[in-house]
Amino acid sequence: MEKNFILAGFGGQGILLAGTILANSFMLEGKNVTWYPCYGAEMRGGTVNCEIVVSDSEVSSVHKQDTDYALVLNQQSFDKFVHRVKSGGTIISNSTLVAESRPRSDIEYVFAPMTQIANELGNSKVTNMAALGVLASVCDVVSKEYLAKGFEKVMAGKKKELLPLNIKALERGYGAHTQAK
Amino acid sequence: MAGSNEKVLIKGNYAIAQAAINAGCQCYFGYPITPQTEIGEYLSAQMPKLGRGYVCAESEIAAINMVLGAAATGVRAMTSSSSLAVALMQEALSYAASDELPIVLVNVMRVGPGLGYIYPAQGDYNQSVYGGGNGDYKIIVLAPATVQECIDFTYRAFYLAQKYRNPVILLADGLLGQMMEPAYFRENPYPEVDVSSWALTGAKNRDSRAIYSLGPDEKKQIQHIYNLFKKFEIIAENETSYEEFETEDADIILTAFGSMTRNIKAAMKVLRSKGIKAGCFRPITLSPFPNKRINELAGQGKDFLVVEMNMGQMFKDVKYSVGGQSRTGLVNRPVGEWLSVEEIVEAVENFMEKSYAASIQYS
Amino acid sequence: MQQVFSIPKSMKKDFKYTFCPGCDHGVAIRLVAELLDEMNLRENTICSTSIGCSVFLYDFLDVDCVEAPHGRACASATGVKRARPDKFVFTYQGDGDFASIGLAESMHTALRGECVSAICINNTTYGMTGGQLGPTTIMGQVTTTSPYGRNREYYGYPIRVAEQIALCDGTAYSARVALDTIPHINQAKQALKKAFEVQLQGLGFGFVEILSSCPTNWHMTPQEAHIRVKEEMIPVFPLGVYKDITTEKGE
Numbered sequence: 001m002e003k004n005f006i007l008a009g010f011g012g013q014g015i016l017l018a019g020t021i022l023a024n025s026f027m028l029e030g031k032n033v034t035w036y037p038c039y040g041a042e043m044r045g046g047t048v049n050c051e052i053v054v055s056d057s058e059v060s061s062v063h064k065q066d067t068d069y070a071l072v073l074n075q076q077s078f079d080k081f082v083h084r085v086k087s088g089g090t091i092i093s094n095s096t097l098v099a100e101s102r103p104r105s106d107i108e109y110v111f112a113p114m115t116q117i118a119n120e121l122g123n124s125k126v127t128n129m130a131a132l133g134v135l136a137s138v139c140d141v142v143s144k145e146y147l148a149k150g151f152e153k154v155m156a157g158k159k160k161e162l163l164p165l166n167i168k169a170l171e172r173g174y175g176a177h178t179q180a181k
Numbered sequence: 182m183a184g185s186n187e188k189v190l191i192k193g194n195y196a197i198a199q200a201a202i203n204a205g206c207q208c209y210f211g212y213p214i215t216p217q218t219e220i221g222e223y224l225s226a227q228m229p230k231l232g233r234g235y236v237c238a239e240s241e242i243a244a245i246n247m248v249l250g251a252a253a254t255g256v257r258a259m260t261s262s263s264s265l266a267v268a269l270m271q272e273a274l275s276y277a278a279s280d281e282l283p284i285v286l287v288n289v290m291r292v293g294p295g296l297g298y299i300y301p302a303q304g305d306y307n308q309s310v311y312g313g314g315n316g317d318y319k320i321i322v323l324a325p326a327t328v329q330e331c332i333d334f335t336y337r338a339f340y341l342a343q344k345y346r347n348p349v350i351l352l353a354d355g356l357l358g359q360m361m362e363p364a365y366f367r368e369n370p371y372p373e374v375d376v377s378s379w380a381l382t383g384a385k386n387r388d389s390r391a392i393y394s395l396g397p398d399e400k401k402q403i404q405h406i407y408n409l410f411k412k413f414e415i416i417a418e419n420e421t422s423y424e425e426f427e428t429e430d431a432d433i434i435l436t437a438f439g440s441m442t443r444n445i446k447a448a449m450k451v452l453r454s455k456g457i458k459a460g461c462f463r464p465i466t467l468s469p470f471p472n473k474r475i476n477e478l479a480g481q482g483k484d485f486l487v488v489e490m491n492m493g494q495m496f497k498d499v500k501y502s503v504g505g506q507s508r509t510g511l512v513n514r515p516v517g518e519w520l521s522v523e524e525i526v527e528a529v530e531n532f533m534e535k536s537y538a539a540s541i542q543y544s
Numbered sequence: 545m546q547q548v549f550s551i552p553k554s555m556k557k558d559f560k561y562t563f564c565p566g567c568d569h570g571v572a573i574r575l576v577a578e579l580l581d582e583m584n585l586r587e588n589t590i591c592s593t594s595i596g597c598s599v600f601l602y603d604f605l606d607v608d609c610v611e612a613p614h615g616r617a618c619a620s621a622t623g624v625k626r627a628r629p630d631k632f633v634f635t636y637q638g639d640g641d642f643a644s645i646g647l648a649e650s651m652h653t654a655l656r657g658e659c660v661s662a663i664c665i666n667n668t669t670y671g672m673t674g675g676q677l678g679p680t681t682i683m684g685q686v687t688t689t690s691p692y693g694r695n696r697e698y699y700g701y702p703i704r705v706a707e708q709i710a711l712c713d714g715t716a717y718s719a720r721v722a723l724d725t726i727p728h729i730n731q732a733k734q735a736l737k738k739a740f741e742v743q744l745q746g747l748g749f750g751f752v753e754i755l756s757s758c759p760t761n762w763h764m765t766p767q768e769a770h771i772r773v774k775e776e777m778i779p780v781f782p783l784g785v786y787k788d789i790t791t792e793k794g795e
Contacts, residue, residue: 250624383631389609
């Protein structure tokens with residue numbers, strides 16, 4: 001088993017942090033995992049992404065053109081990464097900011113109002129956790145329980161008070177989607 | 182963060198920086214350049230807390246010359262940089278090799294030539310192994326493939342530098358520098374090295390010492406260079422290291438260095454599942470290069486296919502080591518996405534179909 | 545019989561003199577050695593040497609020395625000092641090394657207020673390579689690479705090093721001295737002492753520029769060379785203390 005994830009959005013949506021939490025959740029599950037960010041000048045202009053590869057054996061290609069799952073939090077990221085999803089793969093979109101469209105017929109589309117969920121919880125900054133919740137509900141290899149542990153690990157020693165809200169966002173994201181071919 | 186068995190998800194750059202601290206690095210001098218800037222950032226936060234030396238140098242040239250000065254006093258010192266800026270340090274590397282100064286230089290490679298860009302690449306094999314500095318000298322070059330090895334090889338780099346009084350390059354790439362992977366900080370396994378016989382500490386109760394490369398006396402200069410090369414023979418004898426996987430029954434051996442090792446190992450598995458007897462050979466020390474072992478394997482009739490992200494720099498060393506006993510091929514790209522498992526598998530299948538014994542290149 | 549003259553302890557006993565007759569390097573190095581003796585620094589000293597006529601310094605001085613590549617003596621000295629803050633660290637460089645190829649390192653070492661001392665021998669030319677135009681070559685001066693004399697069109701202007709270093713906030717002391725007369729030599733020793741003291745007191749960068757003769761490349765006798773120092777160099781490079789934070793109020 002080896003699966004690729006691309007997480008993308010604009011700066012401030014907590015994409016790199018979400019990727020770090022996801023990667024930590026895999027590590028805590030005892031899986032092999034790599035996390036690779038876009039970096040340097042690539043980050044200028046607002047969009048951010050990172051790639052996570054999880055595998056039962058040693059991870060080979062850390063950085064690839066195509067992916068099994070794309071988790072996109074804004075329209076630009078949808079437009080860019082919808083073309084990088086493998087045939088049969090899934091793109092999971094933040095329907096609060098991404099218009100529902102299905103430009104390809106060979107991939108799955110998942111839409112969930114991630115920013116709206118976060119806003120309803122009173123803090124748009126937990127959009128990323130809601131997004132991870134959606135991801136956990138549509139992707140077998142991602143575990144909600146380990147995402148929570150991953151969050152605790154990443155936040156160890158700092159901002160402990162943020163834990164309950166983030167866990168709530170994770171829970172609310174879980175299953176909050178519509179799915180279609 | 183030393184002596185722990187707990188895995189942490191950490192970036193290669195931070196891993197190297199923390200490992201340097203654990204290895205007893207007393208001084209870090211550096212200048213920012215993507216994709217290795219996190220090393221300097223991390224150490225700028227940690228070194229003052231530990232009462233150790235840190236300078237934001239005015240240039241890479243200044244940075245490495247600060248390292249030379251610090252290393253001359255017997256402390257562990259390092260700098261880090263990337264490709265084009267490592268080019269600026271070549272003069273000092275030549276001095277350090279001739280002065281027999283134990284310096285550690287981390288090169289997190291990006292693409293060149295010239296300014297190139299910040300993408301990862303492996304184009305500094307020649308710059309590291311053959312050097313861009315003047316004269317005859319040799320550098321120890323270690324190439325990690327994982328974040329764990331970034332830690333372990335940093336420990337080894339500091340040890341080898343002092344043990345042999347020779348510059349050591351840790352040759353990583355932007356992929357390793359920027360990626361996170363679970364790793365742990367084992368206790369530095371290497372012993373302390375006694376530097377008291379040569380370190381500059383002031384001429385108290387002993388004769389004064391001078392560390393220099395100036396060689397106006399021709400006979401002495403000849404002897405000095407021979408001595409440096411004899412020393413490197415000992416280094417080659419003791420320290421040449423590599424990894425090999427399933428080479429015993431292999432017909433074809435995939436060869437790569439650094440983070441590309443990951444991809445050839447995965448490709449090997451796919452090839453094996455298709456009934457192709459593939460193995461992997463991965464030099465850990467690029468200098469000294471494991472040419473004896475490659476020569477031995479080639480002598481058993483095994484072909485070599487070199488996979489690298491440059492225009493075929495290590496390929497030449499592998500081909501030289503094979504010595505015409507079997508075929509040597511190259512699959513490469515100068516920059517961009519690392520050659521995928523699928524591309525490598527396809528290249529091997531093509532390579533094996535060719536009956537002629539000449540080297541061929543896929544790109 | 546009373547001994548009235550001896551070689552300083554900080555000089556090696558068996559050195560072969562490599563400077564040209566009449567060159568002021570010998571005087572400058574002797575002053576440094578005398579001070580290392582008098583200030584009891586020899587056993588605690590690490591010197592960062594340079595490239596140029598000064599390259600043989602470790603043949604003369606009986607102290608620990610590390611060779612820096614051309615221009616990098618101040619960077620190397622920075623490394624030594626950061627590694628061993630308890631050591632007395634100084635550089636001994638020519639004007640080409642300090643103020644041309646090494647200007648960035650020199651200036652930044654001063655700006656950082658690095659507690660090291662630096663000595664720059666200004667003889668208005670590259671001596672080791674046979675008398676080429678350097679950063680301190682004065683206007684009109686003929687050298688092997690300015691055969692029609694230094695002019696603005698081709699070469700631009702020389703640098704006044706002591707003044708420039710004095711502008712750096714990290715500089716504790718900056719002075720220019722000469723070695724053409726006995727009074728000037730005595731002043732030079734006092735300046736060097738001050739540049740050493742500010743390091744020992746942890747006040748910052750100590751710097752002395754020494755106007756020096758180069759009879760060989762100037763094609764002059766030693767006497768003529770010292771007359772040139774007085775008549776041509778000192779008017780362009782005035783002697784004096786350009787910064788001394790130990791005497792300035794409010795510093």
